[in-house]
Amino acid sequence: MSVVDLYRTMRTIRRFEERVVDLVNANEIAGVTHEYVGQEAVAVGVCAALHADDVITSTHRGHGHLIAKGADLGRMFAELLGRVDGLNRGRGGSMHVADLALGIYGANGIVAAGAPFAAGAAWSFSVDGSGRVAVTFFGDGGVNQGVLHEAMNLAALWTLPLVFVCENNGYAVTLPQERSTAGSVVDRAAAYGMAAEQVDGMDVEAVLDAATRAVERARAGGGPTFLECRTYRFFGHHTAERTMKLSYRTDDEIERWRERDPVATSGARLDPDVRAAIDTELESLLDAAIAFARQSPRPDPADALEFVYASGALPRRGVAR
Amino acid sequence: MSVVDLYRTMRTIRRFEERVVDLVNANEIAGVTHEYVGQEAVAVGVCAALHADDVITSTHRGHGHLIAKGADLGRMFAELLGRVDGLNRGRGGSMHVADLALGIYGANGIVAAGAPFAAGAAWSFSVDGSGRVAVTFFGDGGVNQGVLHEAMNLAALWTLPLVFVCENNGYAVTLPQERSTAGSVVDRAAAYGMAAEQVDGMDVEAVLDAATRAVERARAGGGPTFLECRTYRFFGHHTAERTMKLSYRTDDEIERWRERDPVATSGARLDPDVRAAIDTELESLLDAAIAFARQSPRPDPADALEFVYASGALPRRGVAR
């Protein structure tokens, strides 16, 4: 992927998220959303190393992963607005948005719960001999969930084509990583004899390089790799945070990280005119995507019991007929 | 603890378990029991390093841990026979036998489930400043349970007075350790920056030395230690295994390990007459213990709903009154 494309995708995520915040503030999006702003280089760098038929499992902070893996912006906005043209027909929302056709096994409301999915998919690919790879994203908070360790053990034991991508943004909501994680994050991989790298998660090209090594190792049958991407979230934990007085980060710290804004950094590497052209083009794309979402119908309450069972069975209703 | 006492306790466990097998075969003990035969040096070496008010969490293979921590033989037999004078009033049986007064937080039917209990107790001791220590026993199979990793992370993060004792007997039922565990067992501790040692689990004095270092570190506020004790179980996974044709270990392998029988090894270090005296004395102790258990009454079915709630509330019965 060219530097131009890397920038465009990062910028797309950035502006998508900023538009999402506006839509939440305008009460057009219900519930909470977890913005990816500040971490764009990780999703973009990692997914740039993947093929279309590789799979990823995402997190509660999933918009960036989906966009980087190629999800349609209009259908993503439609999902966040709870419309029938949403990727999940309005059934999933921000925390469950998925596109299986693109190998996106979904955002997930439960920390680290996607890791075993990725292990199952990676095993399946390895017995197929298809050369396909699975990537599981999780945060520094997710590093301490036991199921992640269970998955790391299996991936190393069976040399699965699986890449563990830890987005270490320093906090699990308000808990700083130093107060959640003994030892170092990368050392967790060593315990399983798994290849591991620490990467500058604010530099998309550094992430792409490391991800490319990891993905090639996986495709070549070399087994899993653990990537710790050091990054930072510029916004609150979720859109609801602004209504709370939580003071777990200093303005200073936020400022220092904002100076390393990954979108600005990679944008600065482009010819200003090229960059300006991309930026303006993007705004109209996002306008169109939001317009598409807004015109999409809301689901019919009469359909509330659909899509529960693949066999087509309907669940029991809450009142006797 | 003197070499004589170490031997006596190991020999007690060995003969206790052999008597248990007889009682199971005679249908005096219901359900299944998991014998500790072959692993005696681990429980005895570790518990010899503990004070009376230190605590342990045990496993499904718990008889040895209980005896080493000082549990009464008669009340243990009574428990295994399901009698009211059992340590658990006949409510627990082999898989749940416990003696809280001795700091024995119980055998456990679920692999690694006791590890978080030990973390909670260790934290409690550390805030008390009591200098007390908690030990959690688990097997090589337990090493791959996520909750153990969650507990290791916390213990290292908070420098808890907690000793993780892995009894690596090479198998989780039929699964050899090489097919269950990536990397090495001790390396798991390194991931958390936790002190770790590999110990010859067939040599009680080696275990005692390592355990003493670990327990002293814990008491001194130096935090947790992980001990991997290499050992072997001489019997089947449980007493029911003889009725199954499982061939996951070669007779050779069993023979090779039996040559390193920990009870024989430490017995050989004693004056033969001293040893013979201990052995004969022990048999009468065990006879008396079994006699005590056999004369103890069976629980009254009318009491089946007692001891469910500490508040004294009775659970609902299965039929309307």
Place this chain on the structure above:
Amino acid sequence: MSAIRYLPAMGKALRDEMAADPTVFVVGEDVRASLRGVTKGLFEEFGPERVLDMPISEQMFTGFATGAALAGRRCVVEYQIPSLLYLAFEQIANQAQKLRLMTGGQAAVPVVYLVPGSGARLGLAAQHSDHPYSLFAHAGVKTVLPSTPADAYGLMVSAIRDDDPVLYLAPAAVLPVRGELPERPEAVPIGSARIHREGTDVTVVAAGHLVHEALAVADELADEVSVEVFDPRTLYPFDWELLAASLARTRRLVAFDDANRTCGLAAEVVATAAEELPLVARPRRVTRADAPIAFAVELERAVLPSREQLAAAVRAAASEGGS
């Protein structure tokens, strides 16, 4: 007497118990910063040895509470989301809850499992909207679901003082409710129900936020049907005596329940009434469908039990069995 909201009432009870008993402490995620609001000010007042932020490892910190309990403390474990109880289910239902029986009465496990914000909260979608109390009642775990600030206070006090594991669910929909709290608020015993409104025709059993919905429906129907609103407050053990007394008057029952229908609390209430209590009309249930909550708010509302459904069920019950 002063008016207070439900959430701070819970927090006050926790604070008062921590002040009264040095063995009481809290663990959970973001409890220092009090993301969920219950532990506000507790870290400042009681410090790091009483208010413990945990790494994301629910299974471990649930068992941690058991171990601390065995070592003589009383732990309140906060979970940010109801479905996190599923991660800890083995540690709660198979370990903590069974330890007393398994040890033949040696162990006591005074632990409170607290979910501030259980059930649905518009737009939180499938994994953040469950109301899993029926699962714990099935396992025999003491379970409370307070509906007012005074009960939120009083049941928190009792849950902390109780020597057994207690699940304490505070529905998201009830957290903002205001109510009176006396200067010296009292403990509300576990296992005691409360009749919020007396009536003669139909008894509506509703807990948590649904009590307020039921009261609203009772008002609406006031000149048609005399509705008694019965709030169990504790779901396990259930106050069958008071329900029997209520049904002795009304002889008609509607169970209004925010849990899934199958094997839910309403099923238990209806089954017990049908088997053991006086009824002149068919008992009825108004519950969730057995479906996950979809994100779109129209769909979410469609699977939750509604006032309209309750009113219809009450009318139908009232129309049966003469008077």
Place this chain on the structure above:
Amino acid sequence: MSAIRYLPAMGKALRDEMAADPTVFVVGEDVRASLRGVTKGLFEEFGPERVLDMPISEQMFTGFATGAALAGRRCVVEYQIPSLLYLAFEQIANQAQKLRLMTGGQAAVPVVYLVPGSGARLGLAAQHSDHPYSLFAHAGVKTVLPSTPADAYGLMVSAIRDDDPVLYLAPAAVLPVRGELPERPEAVPIGSARIHREGTDVTVVAAGHLVHEALAVADELADEVSVEVFDPRTLYPFDWELLAASLARTRRLVAFDDANRTCGLAAEVVATAAEELPLVARPRRVTRADAPIAFAVELERAVLPSREQLAAAVRAAASEGGS
């Protein structure tokens, strides 16, 4: 036709489906060696890519099955103990079961959660004796509990072919049962109940091993009461149509259930009957107490539902409502 035991019948169904469909595979603990007996010979026949021994990590290998399903395979996950389902509860009830709805119909998760030896087995004590099907029914998870070798075969086939998650519980007490199995045994559709014995006075609903207990009681009482023995076979979705047909004849119901009483399957059966079906006598439940199983066999038997309790309940039901 040939006589076969229940356990090998399950194994044969699994083997036949694996032979017929290369995407079907098995994971679990000690499945190569077949500690539980269901997978006997499968490793030898299908090799390491179809029969996978897992490290002790139930949460992971349950989610592993989901991932493999999303990648196009069909997984049977074996659990050695019923309570291990508690460790995987989040992955089953909150992930696999909800994925189809959450993805708006994109995902299918054809996974079978298999427990060969559920419920009590004399002397296995508190943590190895639960019968947790009501928890999964509450979550809307398709759940089967076969009572005969033919049903064990036929429901295994249907569970594997089903595109949704299915919980398959084989009670320990029924594993040795013998029965006929045709040369070409057939699939038994999920959701279809079976009447094992026709009767005119009282319908006894019983599943799994309790079907055989109920049949024995029906024999005992034969010259007093005409008992119909109704075996749901699938607990969710429940075959309410066939139960309605049965009660239309008998108009009397006793639910005989190996789960805890509160919010258990019997509560659902009784609640639904009381609300929707014709009854001339009070419906009754004979269930476990809401207590863990103690080790001593006298105590274990005392909390399990018994033939004596069933006979008494049937007699009491028969004595009500005229004829």
